[in-house]
Amino acid sequence: MYTPVTDAEFTTVSFLEISSSYLLRLLSATPRRLYDISEIPPTPITHLSDTETAMQETVSKFAKEVILPKVRDMDEAENMDPALVEQLFEQGFMGVEIPEEYGGTGANFTSAIIAIEELARVDPSVSVMVDVHNTLVNTAITKWGTNQLKKKFLPRLATDTVGSFCLSEPVSGSDAFKLATKATETSDGFKISGGKMWITNAMESGFFIVFANLDPSKGYRGITAFIVEKGTKGFEIAKKEKKLGIKASSTCVLSFDDVEIPKENLLGERGQGYKYAIGILNEGRIGIAAQMTGLALGAWENAVNYVWNDRKQFGQFVGEFQGMQHQIAQSYTEIAAARALVYNAARKKEAGEDFVRDAAMAKLFASQVAGRVSGLAVEWMGGMGFVREGLAEKFWRDSKIGAIYEGTSNIQLNTIAKLLQKDYTTSG
Numbered sequence: 079m080y081t082p083v084t085d086a087e088f089t090t091v092s093f094l095e096i097s098s099s100y101l102l103r104l105l106s107a108t109p110r111r112l113y114d115i116s117e118i119p120p121t122p123i124t125h126l127s128d129t130e131t132a133m134q135e136t137v138s139k140f141a142k143e144v145i146l147p148k149v150r151d152m153d154e155a156e157n158m159d160p161a162l163v164e165q166l167f168e169q170g171f172m173g174v175e176i177p178e179e180y181g182g183t184g185a186n187f188t189s190a191i192i193a194i195e196e197l198a199r200v201d202p203s204v205s206v207m208v209d210v211h212n213t214l215v216n217t218a219i220t221k222w223g224t225n226q227l228k229k230k231f232l233p234r235l236a237t238d239t240v241g242s243f244c245l246s247e248p249v250s251g252s253d254a255f256k257l258a259t260k261a262t263e264t265s266d267g268f269k270i271s272g273g274k275m276w277i278t279n280a281m282e283s284g285f286f287i288v289f290a291n292l293d294p295s296k297g298y299r300g301i302t303a304f305i306v307e308k309g310t311k312g313f314e315i316a317k318k319e320k321k322l323g324i325k326a327s328s329t330c331v332l333s334f335d336d337v338e339i340p341k342e343n344l345l346g347e348r349g350q351g352y353k354y355a356i357g358i359l360n361e362g363r364i365g366i367a368a369q370m371t372g373l374a375l376g377a378w379e380n381a382v383n384y385v386w387n388d389r390k391q392f393g394q395f396v397g398e399f400q401g402m403q404h405q406i407a408q409s410y411t412e413i414a415a416a417r418a419l420v421y422n423a424a425r426k427k428e429a430g431e432d433f434v435r436d437a438a439m440a441k442l443f444a445s446q447v448a449g450r451v452s453g454l455a456v457e458w459m460g461g462m463g464f465v466r467e468g469l470a471e472k473f474w475r476d477s478k479i480g481a482i483y484e485g486t487s488n489i490q491l492n493t494i495a496k497l498l499q500k501d502y503t504t505s506g
Contacts, residue, residue: 123422124417124418126188129185129186129189130185130186130188133174133185133189133192134196137171137192137197140165140169141196141197142200144165145201148162148201149326149472150466150469150472152201152203152325153203153326156320156321156326157326157328158203158207158281158282158326158327160282162204163207163240163282164238166208167236167238170182170183171197171208172208172211172212172235172236172237172240173212173232173235173236174190174212174216175187175220176220176232176235176236177220177232180228180229180232180233181232181236182216182232182236183236187213187424187427187428188424188425190213190365191420191421192368194209194213194365194369195368195369195371195420196372197372198369198370198371198372198373199372199373199375199379200376201326202323202327202372202473202476202477203324203325203327203476204326204327206278206366206369207278207279207282207327209362209365209369210241210278210279210362211235211240211241211279212365213362214241214358214359214365215235215243215287216232216236217361218243218287218303218354218358219232219287219345220232221354222303222345222346222350222354223345223346224342226342227342227345231285235285239284239285240282240283241279241284241285241287242277242278242279242280242283242285242286242287243278243287243362244274244277244287244288245274245289245359246274246275246277247272247274247275248273248275252486252488255298255301255352255355257272257291257301258273259272259273259274259288259289259290260290260291260292261290262292263292264338266338266340266341267340267342267343267344268304268339268341268343268344269337270288270290270304270306270334270339271334271335271336272290272334273316273331273332273333274288274331274334275332276319276329277330277331277332278329278483279327279328280318280328280332281315281330282328283308284307284308285305285307286306286313286332287303287304287305287345288303288304288306288334289301289302289304289351290302290334290351292349293348293349298352299349299352300349301351301352301355302344302348302349303344303345303346303350303351303355304339304343304344304345305343305345306334306337306343310337310338310339311337311338312334312335312337312338313332313333313334313335313337314332314333315331315332315333316330316331316332317331318330319331321479322475322479323472323476323477323478323479324476324479359484360433360434360437361427361437362484363438363441363485363490364437364440365484366441366445366480366483366484367416367419367420367423367437367441367444368420368424368444370445370447370448370477371413371416371420371447371448373448373476373477374409374412374413374444374448374451374452375413376469376473377452377470377473377474377477378409378410378413378451380455380459380469380473381454381455381456381458381459381463381470382458384458384459384462385397385402385406385458389459389460389462396458397458402458406458409450409451409454409455412447412450412451415443416440416443416448417444419440419443419444420444422436422440423436423437423439423440434497435493435494435497438490438493438497439494441484441490442491442494445477445480445481445487446481446487448480449474449478452473452477453474455470456474
């Protein structure tokens with residue numbers, strides 16, 4: 079059974095070790111299965127299994143004790159501490175859903191969502207690194223990789239190699255399938271030429287899933303997924319972007335100049351890349367939504383601790399004024415609503431149900447709440463919220479990306495409306 083980790087033990091005990099005894103899990107990330115739930119008592123959406131609770135407690139402790147002291151320095155330097163990246167692997171946070179046989183934790187999707195949320199309460203930059211690595215990269219290899227690819231790469235992705243998901247290009251952002259990057263078949267494998275933009279984790283990554291068009295005559299149906307390793311001839315990081323927020327998270331421009339890869343580095347089937355990308359991004363949006371709820375909660379907690387315990391005006395704590403209390407209560411209610419959407423989408427995904435609309439709603443609303451709450455938190459704290467000494471202004475800057483990456487808010491609205499219209503339009 080799970081034993082709480084003491085301060086003295088924390089440096090040597092990881093979630094990977096804690097979770098290894100949980101061979102039976104309440105939920106899993108496997109495809110749809112039918113359950114007889116007639117004997118199962120109703121539970122809250124946010125009810126956690128023992129494994130999920132262990133994940134939440136372990137990540138929360140790690141974030142506060144290990145990440146928090148580094149947050150401001152990493153943000154100012156616009157760089158992720160390499161030692162911290164190593165610790166994320168050591169703790170098992172980079173291989174949450176990877177099966178134990180490949181060195182991963184073997185936990186479920188909701189466990190990954192919990193980790194992402196808890197990390198974002200302290201640093202959304204670290205959170206998005208873990209998010210993209212787990213929900214996009216690891217999932218893609220687990221779902222569509224051959225046994226050979228799984229054996230070769232999953233142990234590395236679980237223990238020491240960061241991964242990137244390379245889809246976006248200069249002219250294909252929201253319209254993700256207007257790809258200009260091309261792949262041609264050779265006698266030994268494939269050759270990739272083109273460029274990618276806005277690629278998360280690129281500076282830290284040794285492993286890249288690259289989408290390129292293998293047959294442009296078929297349009298988006300020619301898009302195919304490939305694996306490119308760092309150091310491959312002709313592949314380089316052309317530029318690291320300087321950003322408004324999540325500055326410690328690297329975002330880069332990639333260049334592919336006749337990059338040759340072996341035929342076994344084809345991921346999945348030819349021409350199925352567009353389907354893979356759509357499916358993976360739907361899951362990834364739940365991860366981004368969790369990043370935003372964690373961010374909102376972190377900003378809220380940081381601010382209320384200040385206005386209820388430190389900041390006084392007119393002889394009383396600022397947080398005791400009714401006008402302030404109403405804003406605090408409203409903000410927490412919105413956070414709770416956003417979290418309910420996130421956990422519901424995660425649970426539906428695990429149950430094998432259609433979760434596309436739920437994921438879109440969760441990402442849309444969570445990013446809106448993160449922006450509102452983090453902005454108000456700066457105002458609640460006054461001057462201390464505006465200076466870079468604390469975390470308030472950073473949470474607000476970090477929140478802006480939530481409405482942009484892995485599908486803008488307008489794209490989420492389009493998706494939600496389209497699916498609603500389908501359900502409510504009568505035929506004939």
